[in-house]
Amino acid sequence: MILFLYDKTFEGLLSCIFFAYARKRFPDMILSDTDQQPLFADERYVVDMDKEKASRVWSSLEKKLSKIARRMMMSVWISGLPETEMLLFRYIRKNIDHPQGVELNFGDVDVLRVKEIAQQVSREAHRLVQFVRFQETADGIWFAPIAPRYNLLPVVVKHFRSRYATQPWILYDTTRNQGLYWDTHAVNEVSFSPADLAALRLGQLEGEKQSDEEQLFQQMWKEYFRSITIRERLNPRLQRQHMPKKYWKYLTELQ
Amino acid sequence: MTYFVCVVGYCSLLGFLTLKTMNEKILEKLSILADAAKYDVSCASSGTTRPAVKGGIGTATGWGICHSFTPDGRCISLFKILLTNHCIYDCAYCTNRRSNDVKRTAFTPQELAELTIAFYQRNYIEGLFLSSGVMRNPDYTMEQMLRVVKLLREAYRFNGYIHMKAIPGASDELIAQAGRYADRMSVNLEIPSEENLKLLAPEKSYSEVFAPMRFIQQGMLESAEERKKFRSAPRFVPAGQSTQLIIGATPDSDRQILTLASALYRRPSFKRVYYSGYIPVNRGDSRLPALAAPPLVRENRLYQADWLMRFYEFKATEIVDESHPDLDLDVDPKMGWALRHPEFFPVDVNSAPYEMILRVPGIGVKSAKLIVVSRRYGRLSIPQLKKIGVVMKRAQYFIVNRELPMQTVNELTPQYVRRQVTQKQKNRAAELLQYAIEWGE
Numbered sequence: 001m002i003l004f005l006y007d008k009t010f011e012g013l014l015s016c017i018f019f020a021y022a023r024k025r026f027p028d029m030i031l032s033d034t035d036q037q038p039l040f041a042d043e044r045y046v047v048d049m050d051k052e053k054a055s056r057v058w059s060s061l062e063k064k065l066s067k068i069a070r071r072m073m074m075s076v077w078i079s080g081l082p083e084t085e086m087l088l089f090r091y092i093r094k095n096i097d098h099p100q101g102v103e104l105n106f107g108d109v110d111v112l113r114v115k116e117i118a119q120q121v122s123r124e125a126h127r128l129v130q131f132v133r134f135q136e137t138a139d140g141i142w143f144a145p146i147a148p149r150y151n152l153l154p155v156v157v158k159h160f161r162s163r164y165a166t167q168p169w170i171l172y173d174t175t176r177n178q179g180l181y182w183d184t185h186a187v188n189e190v191s192f193s194p195a196d197l198a199a200l201r202l203g204q205l206e207g208e209k210q211s212d213e214e215q216l217f218q219q220m221w222k223e224y225f226r227s228i229t230i231r232e233r234l235n236p237r238l239q240r241q242h243m244p245k246k247y248w249k250y251l252t253e254l255q
Numbered sequence: 256m257t258y259f260v261c262v263v264g265y266c267s268l269l270g271f272l273t274l275k276t277m278n279e280k281i282l283e284k285l286s287i288l289a290d291a292a293k294y295d296v297s298c299a300s301s302g303t304t305r306p307a308v309k310g311g312i313g314t315a316t317g318w319g320i321c322h323s324f325t326p327d328g329r330c331i332s333l334f335k336i337l338l339t340n341h342c343i344y345d346c347a348y349c350t351n352r353r354s355n356d357v358k359r360t361a362f363t364p365q366e367l368a369e370l371t372i373a374f375y376q377r378n379y380i381e382g383l384f385l386s387s388g389v390m391r392n393p394d395y396t397m398e399q400m401l402r403v404v405k406l407l408r409e410a411y412r413f414n415g416y417i418h419m420k421a422i423p424g425a426s427d428e429l430i431a432q433a434g435r436y437a438d439r440m441s442v443n444l445e446i447p448s449e450e451n452l453k454l455l456a457p458e459k460s461y462s463e464v465f466a467p468m469r470f471i472q473q474g475m476l477e478s479a480e481e482r483k484k485f486r487s488a489p490r491f492v493p494a495g496q497s498t499q500l501i502i503g504a505t506p507d508s509d510r511q512i513l514t515l516a517s518a519l520y521r522r523p524s525f526k527r528v529y530y531s532g533y534i535p536v537n538r539g540d541s542r543l544p545a546l547a548a549p550p551l552v553r554e555n556r557l558y559q560a561d562w563l564m565r566f567y568e569f570k571a572t573e574i575v576d577e578s579h580p581d582l583d584l585d586v587d588p589k590m591g592w593a594l595r596h597p598e599f600f601p602v603d604v605n606s607a608p609y610e611m612i613l614r615v616p617g618i619g620v621k622s623a624k625l626i627v628v629s630r631r632y633g634r635l636s637i638p639q640l641k642k643i644g645v646v647m648k649r650a651q652y653f654i655v656n657r658e659l660p661m662q663t664v665n666e667l668t669p670q671y672v673r674r675q676v677t678q679k680q681k682n683r684a685a686e687l688l689q690y691a692i693e694w695g696e
């Protein structure tokens with residue numbers, strides 16, 4: 001078994017491709033220091049990240065792959081699933097080896113899997129856009145706690161920045177303890193202390209941290225949600241299918 | 256010092272109290288006017304893209320975003336609300352008809368604009384869907400509605416989605432103004448045939464509904480022409496128009512309904528026809544059937560048929576005809592067509608053209624596209640087809656493949672296949688109601 005060790009960056013992964021072709025050694029496993037190491041490997045290579053080599057690999061992919069395919073690769077990377085490294089490695093390798101590339105060969109398991117994961121990631125990003133709920137704080141900042149499965153803040157930031165350009169907001173990922181703060185000019189990273197974080201995880205801002213109107217509008221929204229439901233057609237299963245339970249904890253209307 | 260604090264405390268207490276009584280009033284209006292708006296099923300926020308404008312709030316993304324789902328499983332995308340439930344008309348199928356003894360109320364344009372913004376800022380909604388009962392006369396109503404959207408677009412610089420009802424009978428001038436603010440407009444036909452409309456809503460007529468539809472279309476086409484010449488020409492209802500038909504309140508057949516829908520889809524401005532299973536809101540009116548439950552399965556079949564017309568290149572006459580005027584409730588309309596046309600099958604997905612693959616039950620638009628691009632790399636096997644998303648339980652009777660024994664609909668007979676696929680469905684009878692409206696993918 002051949003093992004590559006890399007620095008867990010995307011450029012690092014591209015450097016692995018370069019390394020493999022240069023040395024004609026193709027890995028069965030690509031891991032980083034923080035991963036659980038196998039007890040035994042026939043060959044073990046530490047691949048250093050090299051920006052120059054990474055960009056050479058990337059530009060050769062740019063020539064062969066459509067923008068959609070490249071975006072799908074980035075989505076797989078964002079997923080952070082355990083299979084990410086080897087899946088991307090095989091995907092890139094198949095595309096390099098085939099004269100026209102294989103991005104449209106969905107009969108191939110890896111090509112199909114890349115598409116599946118990319119779809120999962122974009123579905124999750126879409127759900128974020130759907131189910132984020134802002135609360136207005138006493139200092140006029142619009143605050144929304146989120147807990148997505150993948151690290152999606154960088155993916156959705158553009159949407160919220162342009163939609164809510166004139167209102168300062170914070171999107172806060174309570175599982176990863178990191179957030180983005182838009183001050184109406186720029187986006188910056190923020191994080192909270194563990195004590196604050198524990199309070200934030202509950203979802204609802206405490207009374208004195210809310211603006212005067214916040215409670216009232218939350219109440220209006222709940223009333224609206226109740227009134228717009230057609231009781232003759234209740235179908236909670238369909239509701240959960242579209243809006244799985246795991247998103248409910250930060251939904252104002254379901255508190 | 257103490258005095259100062261006390262005064263401030265007093266002031267804010269007073270402020271709080273007026274805020275509270277005011278809001279209780281608004282809360283009541285909200286509850287009545289949302290309840291009265293809920294039977295209009297259209298909700299989509301799709302069809303147009305609006306990038307952000309400087310200093311304004313909001314965007315439209317082009318594809319619909321649902322922000323929540325109510326316990327009936329329906330999407331909340333737009334803040335769907337009536338300006339008022341006062342109405343001078345007396346349509347038999349409507350809760351707001353004048354002969355009903357219900358509490359009446361109306362929002363002021365300012366109240367409604369404020370609520371819309373407050374909901375939008377919290378990411379509860381994509382925008383506003385404004386409808387109304389008819390107060391005084393159609394023009395007066397349309398004017399009030401216009402005030403709301405003007406406030407939103409001009410005072411609040413709201414750049415999100417707006418869907419507006421055109422009130423039949425309102426003047427062209429008012430509809431022309433509304434079209435400049437709205438992304439989508441709609442006029443509901445409600446009843447699928449003119450004679451039944453006359454019966455249930457004697458004060459209405461098809462011509463009154465078709466007139467604003469035609470006017471909206473004309474405005475759209477003109478604006479599109481203008482914008483080809485001048486990029487800055489104003490947009491007019493860029494997301495097109497839609498309408499709603501109530502299903503099961505009248506004896507109109509599915510053939511009538513789908514023929515009407517397909518005629519509407521032939522108009523360039525028409526984006527969606529919505530079907531709404533009749534809910535008996537007014538008991539004891541002998542003109543209306545006493546249904547135990549809304550016809551949800553039929554409604555779902557109509558959406559499937561509609562989907563076939565819009566995305567699967569089916570004609571209405573292929574889905575329903577003189578000998579089959581109503582949709583089969585046991586099998587979906589695509590399966591229904593396939594069972595009536597065994598001579599079309601089997602299809603070899605490794606060589607047949609896209610349009611033929613699209614006709615195979617169990618193969619959706621996405622899978623058909625994937626098949627067509629992937630087969631260039633080599634023959635697709637059954638496990639590969641499954642992975643791509645083909646539902647073999649249904650497709651197996653309609654395709655040929657080296658790995659399959661020849662057991663298609665022709666050898667097994669349509670009656671046999673029908674039994675097979677309906678048996679599987681019967682086991683899932685409860686699930687039938689769980690179909691999402693956006694079916695087939």
Ligand code: SF4
Nearest residue numbers: 342344346349352388
């Ligand atoms: S005009 Fe509209 S609101 Fe008035 S009764 Fe008829 S359907 Fe209802």
